[in-house]
Amino acid sequence: MPTDQRAPGATSSSAPAGPAAQTGGAGPAASPKSSRNIRARVRALPGGWVAWRIGITVVGVAIIAGGIVLLPLPGPGWLIIFAGLGVLATEYTWAARLLTWARDQVLRWTEWLKGQPIWIRLLVGLLTLLVLVGVAAAAWYLFR
Template identity: 60%
Template sequence: MSASGVRRLADRLDGARMRIRALPGGTIAWRVLVTLVGVAIIVLGIILLPLPGPGWLIIFAGLGLLATEYAWASRLLQRTRRYVLAWTRWAARQSLFVQFLIGLAGLLVVGSALWLAWWLVS
């Protein structure tokens, strides 16, 4: 999706949010809807964590959705972004050997998750 397409989608969602909030009880209904969808997205991400793929990305997307309505979710998302950025910068400053060990540890985690998923299914 292009940047202009994303902008149009965001404008439509903002319009829908304003129309729903203008209704009697609309503010509560919108917040309940955002909460249910955000929690469902986070649960889906947690379910997908043991599998190789975008489990964490899905969790952060759900947290981002919750951050549109809740200050605590916004603070948690900002804190998480800072930690990820700090970790990425730290890893980039390390020697090639340490970067290799970090990658190997990541592969071991993914391999263990795959083995565990296979063992649970079998």
């Protein structure tokens, strides 16, 4: 438990005024399992900032790669890609901007496709199926 270095009755204008300060620092912000607290502890280590950033990059890129592999399959391919961009956006401003742009593009595509005649929607579905067959054939050829 942290000790207070101030004299009894002394006040400080820089002291926190939230619930954590009133409970002696035992609020949710001071929780040792808080992600920000873990990030701060890792970054405080020598080389920790670089290690944290490399770790976030590896995890984010791996999630995005998994989403790209699952993209032609029925399922949450885009959701997984957005999750990977979300992980990268915790460290990189460019990833946050790309995530916003990608969300807007997917929403525009979805709205455009909803307004098309049924034959265009079926054609898009057929093209998606052909991509799926192509991925499956390539996987079978490479891993047989």
